[in-house]
Amino acid sequence: MKKLGLATALLLAMTGAQAYQFEVQGQSEYIDTTQNGKNFTGGVEGTYYLKDVDSSKGPLAEAAFINQASNVSAAYSYLKYDEKTDDVNIKSQNYGVKAEGYIPTSVVPVYASASYNHTFTKVKNNGDDNGDRYALEVGAVVIPNLLVAAGYTNVPNQFSMDTFGIMNNGIASAFLESEAINEKQDSATIRAKYVGPITGTNMSFGFETAAAIGEDTLYGLKSDLYLNNKLSVGMKFIGTDATHSYFDQAWGGDVNYFITPAVGVGVSYLHANTKGVSLDTDTVGLNAKFRF
Template identity: 55%
Template structure:
């Protein structure tokens, strides 16, 4: 009877729970570029929230943001990339990130926000070249002047190709790679805005996020919007561009769909199309070129 009771409790948690404290996400993308030969990525992220997250109100995908849920995450991303008749290499990135929402006696009505992250990337070349290792440190601070509306600024320090594991999970490998190459292995600053709100008179909501990067008088920006048709189902589009002629990409388009089969289990699909800044089809250095990616993802909350 104890075993039956335990199984029933687990089943209930997986199918009907409206609160959670752990979340595990997995993702894989098929990468098709000017230079590569049918490669895939694999990404995994685990998040612990310091308090239970109430997922009974608003879009399930944005429950943590709506709850202002402080958390800590760890992630790992792996990509194997085979350049036709040239360089073959494996890229592994691991990272840790902390995110906090808090108030002070002077900002009781305006919650403050901060996040800090560290990522390490190893490029393991398979043709006799020395491996490359890169480190990425990022800090972001901000405030929520109104409910569900975040304004934040940040600073990132990076050196040879250092990807962001959490950006890979949220936006895909092409956009994460484009941001890293945009920086030119130098420090840069960021500004970000995010909003999620209900559409009056409907069961729908809208989400919006924008980010701008500044580096050496050059800029890049990204925009993403999601329409939550129901709390469980959303569709979204995204766009990114840059003024940096030495960056890897410009005109990066994306689309996504996400569905919560239960309040605790979600599945989704993504598509990203990125145009290269320059014709690098014959380049002997690791670079994506014109890129299309198709991704599948899933998450479990408990």
């Protein structure tokens, strides 16, 4: 009976269940720099929602956000990077845990999140490095599907990246954010996110804008057009006023498609521009999601 129940659950997931409580995401990126075009990342993230998420209310990619679904998650990401000409060889592992909650009130729903990330980096001929980061964020859903939030990030040990940032926005974005914090251990963050229908069509529009203020300031904008509830195309831009980093700005795009309400795939591209050095970087990413 247990085997039959498991098989039934998997069949429902593959053929289009309209509610889910677990999500597993896998992601990998190919990294092409001026120095070497054979670098890559890989990662996995698992999320448990405290209540079933109804995926019939809007774009499948934003079902959890639209449902204001409280959750806990864990993620792992691996990076291999080397530069043959300079004998640079880096291996980095990132671990993260995170909790997000939406609390109904008589005024507006209140949002809060907390996360911890650890980065272990092994550099050839330069030893090992361990870095931690802690982040808190609070905000509110000020109007339906518009979240505004502010936060605080503490990075007592350099170098440390946001594992969830890697999984959702790519390795280059997470690296730029860490570079912006630089040697300053404390960083303030602000962001706004919105998803809503386009009147008179079966399409929706979404955007997210964010900034991290550390030793330098990093700011970004991502917009998505949901052609229907399954298919979306997006664009992103990341800028910085960096004086301590050779990275200048980055831009790119992505396409995501849900084969069924439970299975989604996507591809992304990002170009990061540098100044003063020849380290322009291009990344191409693939991801897959499975919900049950």
